[in-house]
Amino acid sequence: MPPSHDTPSLPPALAPRLAPAHVRPRWRSALAWMIVVLVGAALAWLAYWWLEELNTERVRSAGARRLETYAASLENLLDKYEFLPRMLELDKEVVALLQHQDDPALRSTVNEYLERLNRQAGTSTIYIVNLQGRTQAASNWRQKDSFVGDYVAFRPYLQDALRGRSGRFYGVGTTNREAGYFFAQGIYRDGKMLGVATVKVNISELEKSWNTGTIDKVMLADSNGVIFLSSAPAWRYRTLSPLPASVRASLEQTRQYHQEPLPPLRFDADVPRNDGTRVVSIRDPGAPDNLRPVPMLAQTRTLAPRQWTFIYLSDLSTVRANSRIGMVFAILAYGFLVLLFLFFRQRRRALRQRLQAREDLLSAYNSLEAMVAERTSRLEKITQSLSEEIEVRRQAEQQLHRTQSELFQAGKMAVLGQMSASITHELNQPLTALRTMSDNAVLLFERGRMDDARNNLKNISQIVARMGTITGKLKTFARKSNDALVAVSIDTAISNVLVLIERRMSLEKVTFQLRIAEPELYALCDSNRLEQVLLNLMTNALDSMAASSEKVLSLSVGRAAEWVELRVCDTGPGLSEETRAHLFEPFYTTKPQGQGLGLGLAISEQIIKDFGGTLSAEHTGAGACFAIKLKPAPMET
The missing domain is CATH 3.30.565.10 (Histidine kinase-like ATPase, C-terminal domain)
Incomplete structure (x- = not known):
């Protein structure tokens, strides 16, 4: 076995002189490093907190401005159509139709008028309803899903208009399932209500302008917390919280959202902040459970008197990523300062030790020469031992190869031994035939039957050739392989x-x-x-x-x-x-x-x-x- 490779120790004359003159107690060194680590951790936490607050305030301000812009654009869009139901009260054909509801020619005239008006105003649908809640004329009278003849008395906007108030309502159409905002106003003649003029406006186009190009999200919820407009289509017709049974019953009665199931959004987190905003994490419908939702800053704005709530969700993942980068930068800066301090401290110590080391090296020179000689001798012994081990292994491999070849040959001999009976029978049969044929050849020669003797000798030659083939194959099989x-x-x-x-x-x-x-x-x-x-x-x-x-x-x-x-x-x-x-x-x-x-x-x-x-x-x-x-x-x- 080769000798172990021990690391050479310092000469006795050198080792004591390299030891520091003053050794600081271990507990004091550990305490100093603990303080350094604690200060670094506190600095990292403060940097993260300060940057997060700063970036969150910047995100909040940007979100508030966008929220105000979206709310103003929605108000402007709805205000533009406030006058339209009142204008229909001034049309003589509309009033005449409500007075003579069985006149088909008059209904056709009003239908065409409402169709032109709807196209010019850019609304979704305009229609006239009688006091019984039955639609008499509509701008979509040409379409298969025309409102003409529909019963809409259950709709809240129509009930408000029949009570003499302005009807305002957002809902999903029961005929074509197209969502929209409904304006309803009573039509009067001589102080008597004849029917209701209704205008439906599609405000879903606003969603396209809410696409911020980021993962920020905008949504609009009604007084019950049902989200009916959202820049995230998967969130539409979901609720901010589970709906009570009474609210669900009321929505089913008015068919405000038709047959939508209105499931609640899944909030993984909802933490209030001092500035009135909230930090929420909303899991997207259909997202896997192992996918963590993005934290977002939620800001709200109420739209009175409609009792709607605008919600703007700002992405906080970038804020937190920037805060983490700032924290890492603070840690690196702090670490750089600590390393700089240690560098200058170590440099001073190195200058003191350099002078001492010169004297120590001179005194250790003679001891090192002896150590080198000893190590050289040990290496020579190790080299010789390794050479001997290599030779032994080479011989073992050669012996293994010879043994393996002999084993293969023994296997062949074992097979031949197992076949010996059949091979013996294979050779004995032609040998018996040879003896019989040779005896017959002698008799044929004595009797002068030369042709028969010649044929007998040919058969003998063929049998001998066959026996030679068998023995040749056995000889070939038995020889050692290459x-x-x-x-x-x-x-x-x-x-x-x-x-x-x-x-x-x-x-x-x-x-x-x-x-x-x-x-x-x-x-x-x-x-x-x-x-x-x-x-x-x-x-x-x-x-x-x-x-x-x-x-x-x-x-x-x-x-x-x-x-x-x-x-x-x-x-x-x-x-x-x-x-x-x-x-x-x-x-x-x-x-x-x-x-x-x-x-x-x-x-x-x-x-x-x-x-x-x-x-x-x-x-x-x-x-x-x-x-x-x-x-x-x-x-x-």
């Missing part, structure tokens, strides 16, 4: 393996199915080791089907994305979940004792990994299926 990866023909590898197991498949009556998607597929691997893996998988498949009624061994070859894929499947009992979990562990086997070491799949997996590919077991529902993925190689020419 570590170099080359382009290997998949067809050739499969043919070589089939030579070794075709006799066993014939004896055990196994049906072999071979499916190759495209000819001449080449993979980057070692042919001998690939044949070892295929032979192991196919031998395992034959073993697993020993007790199966249907014995089918299938081998499919094809391309998938950037891989050459080989699948070896059987119709055996398949793999359990426990077996799949330990399938590639060394010495794990499901075969009876003495019929396997449990190294075949572990060796096969390592071989495929060395090729840069993968070996895995797939769940097919019937039997076992192993998939090999190899890197493709260019075709040999």
Whole structure:
């Protein structure tokens, strides 16, 4: 083990002399730093509070001016139409229609007159109602949703006009659901009320002028707290607070907002301020709960005598962001001053220590030379130890590589050993035939049947060639593999393996199915080791089907994305979940004792990994299926 790397200590002659002459007690130093931190925190809080108040006042002033402008523009718009219902009382046709309500020609004349007047005045709708609350003529008489014939006696503006007062009302139309402000005035002749003239004005256009270009919001609420105009469309027809049941019943009776549900806005915060404003946080409808609403400064202005309330919401996120920036700037300035003080203090201390250090360094020079020599000696020992450790590891890696190669070779020998019975039978049969044919050839020569003897010798030659092919494949399979990866023909590898197991498949009556998607597929691997893996998988498949009624061994070859894929499947009992979990562990086997070491799949997996590919077991529902993925190689020419 290499020696530890200890930090060199100062020479005894040097260490005492570098110590300060006067050491301040620790509690005094801690108290001083605590005071510094507390002063910095107080300064940061004061800076944030002062900047927030300053910026909030600026935002409040700007919001108040805009609120006043919006209120004045609304008042001017409504005042412009105050006279219009009274003017209709002066029209003879209007009065005549209310006196002769069954005259269709007179109704048509009034309809056309109201249509022209509505177009010239820029109103939404103008219509005439009799004393029973039934509309007699309207400017929209040509439209499908015309007001002519509608019953509107339930509307508050009409009830006020029938009582002799000026009717003023904002609501949603029950016919076309268009919101507007209604002016209603009684029509009299000789001191007797004949009907009511009503003018509807669309004030929703004002919302477009409320778009401030920021996230500031403007809204207009009635006496019940129902928001009927807003620069935020999602807030329209919502309430500032939950409506009492009596108010809801009254609104349903007058149909002021028709069928709107009038849900309340969700206030996450509502904090009053000394200047009469409030800091509120309103959650947008449909916004997720984890999204925090923006804090806003709320200012109100009442519009009398309509009992409306203008509300202007100013964004405070910028105010708070600027306040935080100012706070950070104050902290940085304070920190700079503290660092400047410490710098000058440290500089004075450094000047005092510099003179002392010159003498200390001169006295320590000799001690340092000895320390350097000692350290050099220790480093040389460490270097030598590391070199020895590197050599040991190199030898261990070489030994591991040799052991792995021997393990692969042992795996092949184990497979050959398991196949020894079928190979012996494969060779004994042609040997017996050779002996019989050779005896027959002697008799044929003695009898002079030269043609038959010649044919017999040709058969002997063919049998010897077949035996040579089998022994050649065994010799090739048994030799040690090369570590170099080359382009290997998949067809050739499969043919070589089939030579070794075709006799066993014939004896055990196994049906072999071979499916190759495209000819001449080449993979980057070692042919001998690939044949070892295929032979192991196919031998395992034959073993697993020993007790199966249907014995089918299938081998499919094809391309998938950037891989050459080989699948070896059987119709055996398949793999359990426990077996799949330990399938590639060394010495794990499901075969009876003495019929396997449990190294075949572990060796096969390592071989495929060395090729840069993968070996895995797939769940097919019937039997076992192993998939090999190899890197493709260019075709040999």
